[in-house]
Amino acid sequence: xxxxxxxxxxxxxxxxxxxxxxxxxxxxxxxxxxxxxxxxxxxxxxxxxxxxxxxxxxxxxxxxxxxxxxxxxxxxxxxxxxxxxxxxxxxxxxxxxxxxxxxxxxxxxxxxxxxxxxxxxxxxxxxxxxxxxxxxxxxxxxxxxxxxxxxxxxxxxxxxxxxxxxxxxxxxxxxxxxxxxxxxxxxxxxxxxxxxxxxxxxxxxxxxxxxxxxxxxxxxx
Amino acid sequence: xxxxxxxxxxxxxxxxxxxxxxxxxxxxxxxxxxxxxxxxxxxxxxxxxxxxxxxxxxxxxxxxxxxxxxxxxxxxxxxxxxxxxxxxxxxxxxxxxxxxxxxxxxxxxxxxxxxxxxxxxxxxxxxxxxxxxxxxxxxxxxxxxxxxxxxxxxxxxxxxxxxxxxxxxxxxxxxxxxxxxxxxxxxxxxxxxxxxxxxxxxxxxxxxxxxxxxxxxxxxxxxxxxxxxxxxxxxxxxxxxxxxxxxxxxxxxxxxxxxxxxxxxxxxxxxx
Ligand SMILES: Nc1ncnc2c1ncn2[C@@H]1O[C@H](COP(=O)(O)OP(=O)(O)OP(=O)(O)O)[C@@H](O)[C@H]1O
Ligand SMILES: [Mg+2]
Numbered sequence: 001x002x003x004x005x006x007x008x009x010x011x012x013x014x015x016x017x018x019x020x021x022x023x024x025x026x027x028x029x030x031x032x033x034x035x036x037x038x039x040x041x042x043x044x045x046x047x048x049x050x051x052x053x054x055x056x057x058x059x060x061x062x063x064x065x066x067x068x069x070x071x072x073x074x075x076x077x078x079x080x081x082x083x084x085x086x087x088x089x090x091x092x093x094x095x096x097x098x099x100x101x102x103x104x105x106x107x108x109x110x111x112x113x114x115x116x117x118x119x120x121x122x123x124x125x126x127x128x129x130x131x132x133x134x135x136x137x138x139x140x141x142x143x144x145x146x147x148x149x150x151x152x153x154x155x156x157x158x159x160x161x162x163x164x165x166x167x168x169x170x171x172x173x174x175x176x177x178x179x180x181x182x183x184x185x186x187x188x189x190x191x192x193x194x195x196x197x198x199x200x201x202x203x204x205x206x207x208x209x210x211x212x213x214x215x216x217x218x219x220x221x
Numbered sequence: 222x223x224x225x226x227x228x229x230x231x232x233x234x235x236x237x238x239x240x241x242x243x244x245x246x247x248x249x250x251x252x253x254x255x256x257x258x259x260x261x262x263x264x265x266x267x268x269x270x271x272x273x274x275x276x277x278x279x280x281x282x283x284x285x286x287x288x289x290x291x292x293x294x295x296x297x298x299x300x301x302x303x304x305x306x307x308x309x310x311x312x313x314x315x316x317x318x319x320x321x322x323x324x325x326x327x328x329x330x331x332x333x334x335x336x337x338x339x340x341x342x343x344x345x346x347x348x349x350x351x352x353x354x355x356x357x358x359x360x361x362x363x364x365x366x367x368x369x370x371x372x373x374x375x376x377x378x379x380x381x382x383x384x385x386x387x388x389x390x391x392x393x394x395x396x397x398x399x400x401x402x403x404x405x406x407x408x409x410x411x412x413x414x415x416x417x418x419x420x421x422x423x424x425x426x427x428x429x430x431x432x433x434x435x436x437x438x439x440x441x442x443x444x445x446x447x448x449x450x451x452x453x454x455x456x457x458x459x460x461x462x463x464x465x466x467x468x469x470x471x472x473x474x475x476x477x478x479x480x481x482x483x484x485x486x487x488x489x490x491x492x493x
Contacts, residue, residue, distance in 0.1 A: 114336075116334055119332070120338070122325075123288075123328075124354060124402055126349075126353060134349065139340055217340060218384065
């Protein structure tokens with residue numbers, strides 16, 4: 001069976017799987033961005049316990065495998081009384097993991113804003129929170145968008161692991177089809193192409209567009 | 222801890238200086254940058270600070286803007302302590318963040334490298350403080366900002382981002398941004414040093430206009446001796462963290478008393 005014939009026959013299941021992958025991606029991305037921001041800011045906080053908290057979080061989530069984190073959240077937390085359904089466990093693990101990497105990007109982005117910007121904001125008497133929100137973060141965001149593009153691709157690829165806790169994403173559907181038809185080359189070939197298309201024709205162009213949009217807002221374009 | 226009993230909680234009497242440094246010392250580690258500095262600037266006065274590189278000129282302005290803390294002494298602005306606040310027992314204690322926020326409102330500063338906010342237009346740069354800090358409505362802030370951009374001759378470029386403006390234009394916007402906060406004291410730190418020679422005039426002309434038409438108190442660090450001579454009420458020559466000599470520009474430039482002043486001025490003249 002050709003790849004084309006395979007897709008013509010199994011597209012409904014592939015589509016449903018892709019939909020689930022996209023949903024996991026979006027939820028994990030939102031969670032990841034929120035965590036990145038929180039941990040990136042905490043890591044720069046004046047208070048030591050706050051910094052220690054952020055450093056611990058980042059170390060744990062960067063220093064261990066995403067798959068193990070996923071299994072912890074889905075299989076181990078219930079033993080302590082926290083039961084989480086597989087859909088939630090999926091994007092939670094991926095988002096928390098990506099957040100640890102994003103935190104470093106946020107921190108780096110903030111530190112890349114010239115000192116003169118802090119000083120000018122202080123000279124017009126802005127509070128520390130106003131300085132961060134109105135002056136520093138917008139500029140930090142522009143500086144860190146290019147690496148965020150890479151991180152978003154990593155995130156997309158990372159979502160494939162949620163199939164291992166039976167979230168019915170693209171990878172899960174592909175494996176199911178493969179199991180019942182043994183059309184491995186076609187099944188995994190189709191999955192490969194779909195992941196690639198999602199990454200290169202959706203995530204990357206969107207990030208590029210965002211970079212251009214922000215550059216325009218900075219008056220650079 | 223320094224004994225604060227010698228410093229009044231507030232300056233009283235007639236003709237209180239707008240800015241008063243009292244025995245202010247500043248050091249970085251073992252390097253003493255300013256030593257027991259006493260300097261008064263009267264309301265409406267334009268004081269220029271000149272001196273060799275590293276003599277502490279910028280540090281004076283940065284302490285006043287509260288960008289640097291001081292090691293001892295007290296700075297008063299408009300009679301009230303800036304670096305300190307009244308504590309229990311009627312003595313001054315180091316200022317809290319809140320006290321600094323309150324007192325900083327009297328001071329505005331322009332920097333050598335402008336430091337405009339790159340993600341905002343010229344107008345937005347000027348409106349940012351009035352809206353966010355002073356709580357003005359957008360319309361009020363816009364009126365005020367446009368008026369000031371008019372004053373500095375930048376109204377035609379109000380919707381441009383800083384990246385589209387020349388250095389001289391950026392510096393004029395930065396002056397408008399500082400003025401929009403209605404400070405009592407304006408600080409200029411070598412505001413023309415980063416500019417191409419042909420645009421220096423557009424910035425100095427704005428400062429001239431401020432001197433002649435507005436009753437601001439101004440402290441200006443500059444390497445432009447001619448400009449300082451023209452517009453200052455008083456010139457302070459800094460050397461090695463101290464005021465070596467000060468006086469009206471005609472005296473300081475015309476017949477400097479101290480040897481170091483003479484050396485510095487003749488070195489500067491030769492460079493031109
Ligand atoms: N953050 C800092 N840490 C350590 N030393 C500093 C710091 N800032 C300034 N200094 C030192 O303090 C001294 C005075 O610096 P300041 O910037 O006030 O000099 P200046 O008179 O403005 O010189 P210039 O004409 O070069 O601008 C210099 O020796 C400088 O190296
Ligand atoms: Mg300087």
